[in-house]
Amino acid sequence: MNEIKQFIIEKLEEASGIDGVKEESLLFEEEILDSLSILYLVGEVEEQYGIQIPLEDVIEDNFCTVNHIALYLKNRM
Amino acid sequence: MEKVQNYAWPITAVSKEDYTVILDCVRENKEKFEGKQILIFGAGIRGAEFSVVLEGEGYTNIVFTDNNKEKWGGVIDGYPIISVEEALNRRENVVYMISVEEGDSIRDQLLNAGLEENKDFYYPKADLYERFTEEFRRPMKDEILVMGDCMFEVISFYDKNKDSLSEIMQQQLGYENVKLLTMHGMGMPSFYHVLKGQLNCGYKPSVFVVMLNFETLTGKQHLLPRSQHTKLARMVSETAPDPDEELKRYAELTEERVKNVQAEFFTTNNMSSAKMSNNSKGKISDSASKVFFKLNYMYKLDTEMESIQYLREVLRMAKEKDFQVLPFVPPVNYQRGEELFGSAFEQAYSHNLTALTEVVEEEGFHLLDLSHICTRELFAHASTPDETTNYEGRTLVAKKICEELCRMEKNV
Numbered sequence: 001m002n003e004i005k006q007f008i009i010e011k012l013e014e015a016s017g018i019d020g021v022k023e024e025s026l027l028f029e030e031e032i033l034d035s036l037s038i039l040y041l042v043g044e045v046e047e048q049y050g051i052q053i054p055l056e057d058v059i060e061d062n063f064c065t066v067n068h069i070a071l072y073l074k075n076r077m
Numbered sequence: 078m079e080k081v082q083n084y085a086w087p088i089t090a091v092s093k094e095d096y097t098v099i100l101d102c103v104r105e106n107k108e109k110f111e112g113k114q115i116l117i118f119g120a121g122i123r124g125a126e127f128s129v130v131l132e133g134e135g136y137t138n139i140v141f142t143d144n145n146k147e148k149w150g151g152v153i154d155g156y157p158i159i160s161v162e163e164a165l166n167r168r169e170n171v172v173y174m175i176s177v178e179e180g181d182s183i184r185d186q187l188l189n190a191g192l193e194e195n196k197d198f199y200y201p202k203a204d205l206y207e208r209f210t211e212e213f214r215r216p217m218k219d220e221i222l223v224m225g226d227c228m229f230e231v232i233s234f235y236d237k238n239k240d241s242l243s244e245i246m247q248q249q250l251g252y253e254n255v256k257l258l259t260m261h262g263m264g265m266p267s268f269y270h271v272l273k274g275q276l277n278c279g280y281k282p283s284v285f286v287v288m289l290n291f292e293t294l295t296g297k298q299h300l301l302p303r304s305q306h307t308k309l310a311r312m313v314s315e316t317a318p319d320p321d322e323e324l325k326r327y328a329e330l331t332e333e334r335v336k337n338v339q340a341e342f343f344t345t346n347n348m349s350s351a352k353m354s355n356n357s358k359g360k361i362s363d364s365a366s367k368v369f370f371k372l373n374y375m376y377k378l379d380t381e382m383e384s385i386q387y388l389r390e391v392l393r394m395a396k397e398k399d400f401q402v403l404p405f406v407p408p409v410n411y412q413r414g415e416e417l418f419g420s421a422f423e424q425a426y427s428h429n430l431t432a433l434t435e436v437v438e439e440e441g442f443h444l445l446d447l448s449h450i451c452t453r454e455l456f457a458h459a460s461t462p463d464e465t466t467n468y469e470g471r472t473l474v475a476k477k478i479c480e481e482l483c484r485m486e487k488n489v
Contacts, residue, residue, distance in 0.1 A: 017365075043296050
């Protein structure tokens with residue numbers, strides 16, 4: 001789980017240009033995540049872990065923090 | 078100090094239709110715009126385009142508003158985004174412009190606020206769907222049918238010659254010999270359904286030229302609401318002489334996608350927008366460019382995905398109905414890709430190109446690969462992360478397509 005979180009944080013920082021993203025950072029409120037970087041994150045995760053993420057699952061409830069994203073991914077793997 | 082969010086999109090290009098309608102609106106109503114603050118309703122991509130065109134005409138007293146309150150307090154390249162309430166309270170010396178493409182609800186909003194269209198506010202519309210449907214209806218017999226996305230319509234803000242790729246192709250092939258059905262964000266599912274609609278109308282092309290844009294073949298961008306064009310699908314299905322049930326079902330599917338896909342707010346943190354001045358930089362930041370390049374080109378092409386299945390259906394339909402197909406891959410700013418990713422870019426890109434070529438050849442057709450014909454100087458900007466070219470680049474693309482059409486004609 002930690003490895004997944006670290007990967008997500010790395011990709012969020014790459015896409016946003018913002019350093020120091022935390023597991024509990026509010027990704028939308030803090031404007032770290034937007035639709036383009038969400039697609040990028042989805043693409044990177046799919047490539048890294050060999051899973052498919054339906055776009056209908058890309059909702060705020062699943063992507064609001066790193067912890068939420070990691071939990072969602074763990075359930076899909 | 079709290080960072081102010083810049084919602085500007087890295088604009089180096091604009092659709093020819095948008096450019097024309099915005100410019101015409103401002104020039105034809107010059108006395109209404111001069112000396113006024115211009116309040117643009119819609120702080121998105123098209124709104125940013127409006128501001129660049131206005132700046133080119135010397136207007137810099139620009140403010141934005143948007144119904145998305147998350148954007149209030151932000152900026153578009155220094156121009157503030159204010160609340161709708163504040164915007165509507167500013168009546169003195171203000172002229173409003175609606176920048177949202179499907180902005181009828183905003184038009185109603187302004188009318189309900191007591192503003193008068195073409196006096197207090199302007200709603201320049203390119204009427205893209207109406208033009209597309211009109212072209213769809215134009216009778217065709219053995220002409221060349223071309224389908225693609227915004228690459229056919231966008232021009233660079235830096236271009237002296239502002240002919241779009243569509244216009245250049247019409248000049249080279251003759252207006253009567255070519256039909257162009259192009260729309261931003263359009264991909265293979267739409268191409269299939271529109272082509273089928275044409276055949277159902279009795280319009281069979283001699284050659285079907287179709288753009289294969291990796292942006293619509295990999296990743297998930299093609300599933301976003303902005304790429305669905307539900308209204309257009311319905312307009313086209315209603316145009317067909319007999320009810321086109323397959324097209325109606327496709328329109329319903331696009332409507333479902335618009336409802337179910339929520340990831341659609343375009344805001345980014347470190348983009349820079351091109352300006353029209355000679356000193357403009359217009360460079361898209363490296364971090365943003367990497368995101369674009371990955372999304373557009375580098376995720377592995379899945380030959381089982383929907384878009385590729387539709388491509389196969391198009392090619393099989395062509396064989397069944399006996400017309401030729403010229404699928405082509407547009408230019409990619411490979412030098413920028415290499416600059417950002419080193420050899421990893423070409424490795425990922427080549428993998429996808431090879432997979433796509435195999436799909437096309439399996440169905441018995443030849444893929445025209447224009448990937449590397451343009452050096453970075455031929456793109457809208459040296460850092461352009463997609464296929465948007467300048468006039469010289471567009472001319473080269475048109476030349477290559479026409480050469481291939483000649484070669485195909487000789488081989489018949």
